[in-house]
Amino acid sequence: MVTEKLYYQDQYLGRFTARVLKSETDKASKHFVVLDQTAFYPTGGGQPHDIGTLNGLEVYNVEEIDGEIRHYISEPIKVKSECVGKINWERRMDHMQQHAGQHILSAAFEEEFGYETVSFHMGKELCTIDLSIESLTEQEANEAEKVANIIIIENRPIETRWVKKDDLNKYKLRKEVAVNDNIRLVIIPDFDYNGCGGTHPKATGQVGSIEILHWEKQKNFIRVFFVCGRRVRTQLHEKHQVIQNLTVLLSSPQEELEKEAKRVLDQSKALEKEIADLKQQLNTYEAESLITKAEAKHSYKLIKELYVDRAFAELQSLAKNITSRSDEIIVLLINETGDTLQFVCARGKNISISMNQVLKEVLPIINGKGGGNDLIAQGGGEKVITADDLMKLLVDVISLKLE
Numbered sequence: 001m002v003t004e005k006l007y008y009q010d011q012y013l014g015r016f017t018a019r020v021l022k023s024e025t026d027k028a029s030k031h032f033v034v035l036d037q038t039a040f041y042p043t044g045g046g047q048p049h050d051i052g053t054l055n056g057l058e059v060y061n062v063e064e065i066d067g068e069i070r071h072y073i074s075e076p077i078k079v080k081s082e083c084v085g086k087i088n089w090e091r092r093m094d095h096m097q098q099h100a101g102q103h104i105l106s107a108a109f110e111e112e113f114g115y116e117t118v119s120f121h122m123g124k125e126l127c128t129i130d131l132s133i134e135s136l137t138e139q140e141a142n143e144a145e146k147v148a149n150i151i152i153i154e155n156r157p158i159e160t161r162w163v164k165k166d167d168l169n170k171y172k173l174r175k176e177v178a179v180n181d182n183i184r185l186v187i188i189p190d191f192d193y194n195g196c197g198g199t200h201p202k203a204t205g206q207v208g209s210i211e212i213l214h215w216e217k218q219k220n221f222i223r224v225f226f227v228c229g230r231r232v233r234t235q236l237h238e239k240h241q242v243i244q245n246l247t248v249l250l251s252s253p254q255e256e257l258e259k260e261a262k263r264v265l266d267q268s269k270a271l272e273k274e275i276a277d278l279k280q281q282l283n284t285y286e287a288e289s290l291i292t293k294a295e296a297k298h299s300y301k302l303i304k305e306l307y308v309d310r311a312f313a314e315l316q317s318l319a320k321n322i323t324s325r326s327d328e329i330i331v332l333l334i335n336e337t338g339d340t341l342q343f344v345c346a347r348g349k350n351i352s353i354s355m356n357q358v359l360k361e362v363l364p365i366i367n368g369k370g371g372g373n374d375l376i377a378q379g380g381g382e383k384v385i386t387a388d389d390l391m392k393l394l395v396d397v398i399s400l401k402l403e
């Protein structure tokens with residue numbers, strides 16, 4: 001069941017009539033029809049399928065399967081009926097621009113630098129080509145983009161030619177052609193010769209322009225992101241919008257944005273450092289104040305404090321700060337947050353007791369977890385007893401060990 005491929009006779013055909021040769025459902029119970037002729041391009045050669053309508057019914061997918069072009073539609077159309085097909089032209093023209101643009105950009109990289117394109121992907125918003133190289137410089141990308149845009153401005157013809165395998169050696173092809181018969185060459189004279197089954201405009205000028213956006217290193221190649229035609233304006237519009245918003249946010253004109261953003265970031269870093277320094281000072285002040293009101297026991301001094309919703313890291317740092325200032329001190333700090341209790345216990349270096357040991361004896365009572373060493377240990381668990389009772393327990397364990 002061979003369908004006449006109208007998109008190869010006239011790539012600008014947006015409306016056509018055809019007869020339904022076959023109307024079936026596939027394995028996934030989706031309706032499709034096969035026509036005697038079609039202008040719907042099926043997915044292939046890196047180019048996504050067309051969409052549009054058949055007799056007003058939405059054609060949402062077009063695939064070439066087992067030699068037949070299947071038009072997937074929401075409802076069946078009877079065999080032998082005449083139908084009118086309409087292609088979503090905006091989408092097709094976009095595909096033609098991206099596809100032809102890719103030929104031109106790949107050829108530019110190869111002509112200028114000998115960089116070979118190994119694959120092409122046309123995404124919804126961006127296109128990519130993969131170049132079989134290890135690295136790409138800004139200068140090379142700029143140069144390839146410049147050459148590609150010159151080819152576009154020169155508005156060179158884009159020709160297609162059906163050739164036999166034996167005739168291929170007459171053309172300077174970029175790549176070996178994958179098929180043996182029905183070979184279709186897409187030719188930009190004196191610039192590019194390629195085997196390709198996709199749709200392209202008649203001349204390079206219709207690509208509009210090519211813009212390389214960025215590139216990234218992959219395992220064995222460099223992936224170049226680019227856009228052509230209408231997508232260049234879309235990108236420009238989006239980027240312009242971002243810049244506009246930034247000029248308002250930073251109260252700075254476009255040419256000063258980078259400098260201003262850097263200044264704000266530097267300022268924020270300086271402030272962060274200042275806050276950290278101030279916190280440290282505050283911590284020291286708090287440590288000294290607690291030391292002065294430490295309770296004197298016969299062989300050591302004891303600091304015990306209860307807190308609510310205090311950042312635990314702060315308490316750990318406070319405990320360290322205190323024990324670094326006094327060798328004969330024991331610090332017990334408990335924090336209560338919601339249904340949890342956290343505590344840190346630490347000692348000065350002249351007291352012989354393992355704080356980790358103290359922690360281990362108390363943790364099971366609050367179903368807690370934690371750890372540490374002889375000098376400092378911390379943990380947390382459930383508030384099954386009050387913070388006050390937990391403190392009493394800690395004090396008792398320590399008294400038993402030291403008195």
Ligand SMILES: [Zn+2]
Nearest residue numbers: 099186196198
């Ligand atoms: Zn092509």
